[in-house]
Amino acid sequence: MQVLSHGGKRNGAGRKKGSGAFGEATKVVRIPESQVDTVKLWLQNYKEQVGEASLENLDAISGMMEEAAQLLPLYSHKVVAGFPSPADDFIEDRLDLNEKLAPNHSSTFLLKVQGESMRDAGIFDGDILVVDRSITPRPGKIVIAALDGELTVKRLDIRNDGTYLLPENPDYPDIKVGAESEMVIWGVVTSCIHQF
Known part of the structure; x- marks a missing residue:
């Protein structure tokens, strides 16, 4: 068997x-x-x-x-x-x-936000911005600008009477870039990383 x-x-x-x-x-x-x-x-x-x-x-x-x-x-x-x-x-x-977030890897960098001037654009204190240096800064874009040696994040606006850096919070004034001011735009903000 x-x-x-x-x-x-x-x-x-x-x-x-x-x-x-x-x-x-x-x-x-x-x-x-x-x-x-x-x-x-x-x-x-x-x-x-x-x-x-x-x-x-x-x-x-x-x-x-x-x-x-x-x-x-x-x-x-x-x-x-x-x-x-x-x-x-x-x-x-x-x-x-x-x-x-960074398709142009070699021209992209990150910056941490300090302050509330861009609150109404959804950018808050402590957020991390993704910034691309290869994008041409145009009116309406949110940019990282070095104004007289100090970095700021604002919306770029070009008017008949000059260039402005605009906050997205009514508690902050518009910044007119004067002829005597030195401004260098570091890059255009492409994304904001906001954690809850």
Whole structure:
């Protein structure tokens, strides 16, 4: 009489050791469903760019891990600011905040806000501004200006009677840039990071 065994390890069963895509033994790991695509992408990049791990390419592996960690899920469902609606659990893409906030990476810098003069534009004390030096400052843009050696964030306005730096708070006066004043525009504000 033959006894059949179900489950457990059986001789000769399963994939042969070293026969996988990476040529080595594998291990089962539980991964959150929302991170499966990130792990697959990382493994694909690892296989294509790094190959077999060695001391020389540990920096490359580390860099890819950091890059994958910077990607955040971007859901295709939009959030309603009125009446709520059922949310979708569908991830449309992975979003790199560096790519979104600083597409011109080499010309972008960050500044921390001090004061309330731009409150009505949604810029508050302690916020972090993303500033791009490569964008041409035009009337209506919020800019970082060095006026007589002092940095300020204001909305740029050019009128018949001169150049103005305008606050977005009625408690602060408009600043007319006089002929004797020295003004250098450092860059245009593209985003404001405001934490609650």
